[in-house]
Amino acid sequence: MAPSAVTTTETTYNFHTKFEAAPHLDLHGVSSPKGLVGDALKNRVENIDHETCEAGEEDAFFVADLGDVYRQHMRWKLNLPRVKPFYAVKCNPDPEIVRLLAELGTGFDCASKAEIEQILKMGVDPARIIYAQPCKTKSYVRYAADSGVKKMTFDNTDELYKIKKFFPDAELFLRIITDDTSSLCRFSMKFGASLDTTVELLTLAKELGLNVVGVSFHVGSGAGDPLAFLKAVRDARTVMDQAATQGFSLKTVDVGGGFSGENFEAMAAVLREALDEYIPAHVAVIAEPGRYYVSSAFTLACNIIARRTVVNPDTAENSYMVYLNDGVYGNFSSIMFDHQNPIAQVLRAGDVSLHGTTAAQSAPGGTEYSIFGPTCDGIDHITKSIRFEQTLDVGDWLYFEDMGAYTKCSATRFNGFTDAHEVIYVSSEPGAKALMGMK
Incomplete structure (x- = not known):
């Protein structure tokens, strides 16, 4: 079966008028998000014959709801x-996500040549980076x-001397x-000038004839305490006064x-x-949201490739170790790098599709499973223990919601497994x- 992912990296788009002309949250025309994603998952797996398919056709895949x-x-x-949001490209550089956000008028937070190049190749004005x-x-x-x-x-x-030499x-x-003590991923240990050094930095920038136009901060990825923004904004005002x-x-x-x-509304x-x-x-005020935009947009489907x-011996009760065709070296890298805990649900057991049903979810009194990835490394462990009503077997499918942030962007080819999984786009x-x- 031919992949349905769309490649758009080399195409240039007009981002200047489309958003204002587009319908804004016409709720009467909105499809059921769960149903639409479920249909895409179901159609994809039902078209796979595990007995005759080509190698790679039964790989894990995403459904992304734009x-x-x-x-x-x-x-x-x-x-x-x-x-004004400047989307953090590192979170998920998916070309269709980037294109949609560009059409919506966002800016882009880039941290490398490759990320800058990706955005510029889409025709985005460099002033939006x-x-x-x-x-x-x-x-x-x-x-x-x-x-x-x-x-x-x-x-x-x-850094100021470097910029003076190469980009004054x-x-x-x-x-x-x-x-950033309340965040999932802390940055303060690596980045940021303390307030007792900011006057020195501003003084040097002035001596070098550089153009300081703003102040920035980051309360950490996946911040948990909205009040972190209060202190950070107050400190930013202190720096503005120092700069003056x-x-x-x-x-x-x-x-x-x-x-x-x-917790977006409370934080906002x-x-x-x-x-x-x-x-x-x-x-002017800008921001660098990443996971906020994409986390819930992506659902990952994985096939059970093996079972033990x-x-x-005490209860004679059977439990199972099941092995998926994706793991922590792949799209579950979020477990290692982003402190996530993806929750498995049953997509298809035997010839029955269960997406969105109660039977798809974990059941306290059901059969116990431990879920592993496909590599030969023992650390490739997705779920220590989860129970389902169904007895899962080789060829069945699981799905994981909220897999859009820090997943495929940090996937590797370790052990020869692919890091380029199909993405099916719906809206x-x-x-x-x-x-x-x-359409």
């Missing part, structure tokens, strides 16, 4: 109208200069350290990432109030269909 991304953007505009990497490779700075990507961050003196016309954002004494007029505050779908409320209190209305029976939102030209 409508979910669209609704997250509408949700952002409703709750943070003052803040921030090179948000405080410690940059020299040749990448030259590439940014040659490409017209002026916005970039710094947090140390050596850059528009610089001083990244400050924040309290050096003759700089900071025109932009970059509030970074850390947003998630689960704190951030809105902090911005209103500490940041003047004429100052384990007999408990449960008419607005996304209009932007993407989908």
